[in-house]
Amino acid sequence: MLLPSLTKRSASQLPYLHQYQLPVFDFLAPCLATRISQSPRLHFSTSRRRRRAEVQSTDNGSLQATSPKVKTALSDEQRKFLESALRVNQAGELAATLIYTAQTPPIVKAHPHLRPLMKHMYDQEAGHFSTFNNLLAKHRIRPTAMYPVWQFAATALGWTTGIMGREAAMACTEAVETEIGEHYNTQVRVLLGWLEETEKKGEEVPEEMRELVEQIRKIRDEELEHLDHAVGEDAKEARPYELLTSVIRGGCRGAIWISERV
Amino acid sequence: MATRAPNLSSHLLYRSILSKPPTAAGFPKILHQHHLSSPYYSSAFPTEPPYPPTESEILSAALSRVLDHGFTSRALSLGATDAGYLEVSANLFPRREFEIVLYHLVRERMRLGERVQFAEEGGGRTVGARRLGVGEKIQSLVMGRLRANVEVGVQGRWGEAIALMAVPSNVPPSLQELARLADEIWYLSGDTSVDGSWYTKRASLASVYAASEVFMTQDQSTDYKDTEQFVEDRLRDVQTVGSWIGNTVEWVGYTGWAGVNLLRSKGFRI
Numbered sequence: 001m002l003l004p005s006l007t008k009r010s011a012s013q014l015p016y017l018h019q020y021q022l023p024v025f026d027f028l029a030p031c032l033a034t035r036i037s038q039s040p041r042l043h044f045s046t047s048r049r050r051r052r053a054e055v056q057s058t059d060n061g062s063l064q065a066t067s068p069k070v071k072t073a074l075s076d077e078q079r080k081f082l083e084s085a086l087r088v089n090q091a092g093e094l095a096a097t098l099i100y101t102a103q104t105p106p107i108v109k110a111h112p113h114l115r116p117l118m119k120h121m122y123d124q125e126a127g128h129f130s131t132f133n134n135l136l137a138k139h140r141i142r143p144t145a146m147y148p149v150w151q152f153a154a155t156a157l158g159w160t161t162g163i164m165g166r167e168a169a170m171a172c173t174e175a176v177e178t179e180i181g182e183h184y185n186t187q188v189r190v191l192l193g194w195l196e197e198t199e200k201k202g203e204e205v206p207e208e209m210r211e212l213v214e215q216i217r218k219i220r221d222e223e224l225e226h227l228d229h230a231v232g233e234d235a236k237e238a239r240p241y242e243l244l245t246s247v248i249r250g251g252c253r254g255a256i257w258i259s260e261r262v
Numbered sequence: 263m264a265t266r267a268p269n270l271s272s273h274l275l276y277r278s279i280l281s282k283p284p285t286a287a288g289f290p291k292i293l294h295q296h297h298l299s300s301p302y303y304s305s306a307f308p309t310e311p312p313y314p315p316t317e318s319e320i321l322s323a324a325l326s327r328v329l330d331h332g333f334t335s336r337a338l339s340l341g342a343t344d345a346g347y348l349e350v351s352a353n354l355f356p357r358r359e360f361e362i363v364l365y366h367l368v369r370e371r372m373r374l375g376e377r378v379q380f381a382e383e384g385g386g387r388t389v390g391a392r393r394l395g396v397g398e399k400i401q402s403l404v405m406g407r408l409r410a411n412v413e414v415g416v417q418g419r420w421g422e423a424i425a426l427m428a429v430p431s432n433v434p435p436s437l438q439e440l441a442r443l444a445d446e447i448w449y450l451s452g453d454t455s456v457d458g459s460w461y462t463k464r465a466s467l468a469s470v471y472a473a474s475e476v477f478m479t480q481d482q483s484t485d486y487k488d489t490e491q492f493v494e495d496r497l498r499d500v501q502t503v504g505s506w507i508g509n510t511v512e513w514v515g516y517t518g519w520a521g522v523n524l525l526r527s528k529g530f531r532i
Contacts (some may be wrong), residue, residue, distance in 0.1 A: 079302040086302075090456065106531065140303040140445070147458040163532055208304060213509035 027204035079195065083141050085259040086185050089216075090132035091144045092180055093155035096125040099176065102158030103169045111166050114233070121173075121226050128219050135212075144259040153255070154256040156250070164238075171238035177223050184220035184255060188213060193206035312368050317354065319345040321365040331413045333359045333424045360432050363423045367439045370410045371446050377423040378406035378450070397501060404471055404493050407443065408478055409486070421479045444468040466504065470496040 017167045074082075100122040136143060144150070161172040191213045197203050237243055281429040303309075313321065324341025331337040335358050355361040380394060394402070409415045427436035444464040453463070473496060478489045525532060 074304075076309045082302040105526065109526070110531075133456050134458040135455075138304075140449060141456075143456045143458070143460050145461060147460075151458070159532075206307065231378070 044088070049156075053249060056243070081190065082139070086132060086135050086139065086141055086245075087144050088256050088259045089219075090129070090136055090182070090186075091147070091150055092183070092253070093125060093129035093132055094147070095150050095255070096176065096180075097122065097129050098151060098154035099127055099158035099161075102155045102164035106159075107166060107169050114166070117233070118216040121229065124222050128222070131215060131219070133186045145262045146255075146258055150255065150259075153251075157251075167234050167238035169242060170230040170233045170235035170242050171241055172248055174227055174235040175245040176252055177227040177230065179249050179252035179256070181220055181227060183215055185221065188216055188220065191216070282461050284308060310443060312372070313365065316347070316351075318365075319349060320354070321362055322369070324362050325366055325414060325416065328362065328419050332419050333362055333416075333426055335359055338362060346403060351514075357432070360426050360429070363426050364439065366414065366423075367436075367443070370407060370414070371439070374403065374407055374443075374446060375411070375450055377410060378403050381441060396453055397497065398452050400467065401494060401497055403450055404445045404474065404497070405490055407447070407471070408474060408489060408493070411478075412486070417478070420475070424479065437505060440468050440472060444471065447471075464505070466500045470500055 028138075100118060104118045104122065108118060134174060157172065161169045191209065195205050195213065235241075311318070318340045320338075322341075323344040324338045327337040327340045327344070331340065335352065338352040338355065338359060338361070339349045341362075343349050352358075357364070380399060411420055416423065426432060441464065444467045447467060448463060455463075470493070474489060474493045477492045478486060481489045483489075522532060
């Protein structure tokens, strides 16, 4: 008869319940504690020195955390940033090689003196492309799902501007390299920020990260060199200059936005 | 009566607390963030284990009970007891028996690299002395993964696992795990291409694997000879179709460029 009213009372009002609750939840405590200490991951920083455990298959094959050790770790946000950044870079270099491939025959036919320049720029782009291909394979990052679309779009862009003439082709190079240069600059800035923070905490910066920053820096400098060549070859003389460059730059930004996501 | 009532009610209260699967926001979140993929794989940075120790212990103990009890809540409860926890700890897993299946899939995917090793890498179970082609590596990796079900002792009950994976709410995590397995197999085979074929390769391998897994549940032959033949045939089919498509694309591209060059030689400015 008392039952209905009593069952509605909360557990805290029944002191003897604690002896039951404890054995149920105490084994959760270590698990909860470590989870909570790691949970705030919503910002871009390596400032929290987190204890990570390495995956190890024990004899019975169960996946367990063993001997936690302090090591500079990448947060999920950092991994995601690297993943999408490298994917975009690969897509960009793919497009660049195809643009130059398609531009070269009509341009070189009309202006044979540009052959060495076109070859020089193409070779550098091909080098960048293989650098990013290797990085993607090494870090197991999927290429963009728009791969065939970019292949088609880049060839079409290169061919069209190539047929339009030397100035248009150079304006195309100028527009693309401006966008790409800015894009690489942003990446270098973010990566250098990470390195600085890691060093400030006195943690060791993995060689891999330093190498990556150097690679991206070198590639950015080469892209900006192409920009200078393009301006030197009368890119500004292209008609209609404003329309052409703004359309191409808008297209680049759109392609970057999409490749970051899919 | 007055003295007994609190005791009885507390018992009921206690039971109602424990018998409900935990639906509070905290539990599933704690459990399932481990299944997230980790983009940007790198040996220079440590990776988190996919399961925390407690869950790992309970689930691997539950797996060894699967042969007798199937992929059931019973196996999960027995696993919790075997691992030295209260039987009710099985409530930790809101997806119940499916959690055992998923744990098995994750664990065997991560152990595949140790299970099947190739001659040039040295050590472990080597397959032949000469260098194997990617196709042969894929085949032995697929067979290695299928045989893992036998070695762990769940092959006799694998039909139940497939049924569980086909439950609508379990389909997305199952497919995700299948995709990761396909990626792992291509990675272990040493394939490093990152072009447009990346997706088609993984999709076709995943379909072959899923079909082989279903075939294997019906296989009565010695040492799963029929399954081995099935895997070989399916992989060859996929390869044939793949190379046919590849050749066609190559031919179209070649012919197209030949046409363009012909026009160029005639003086067209294209």
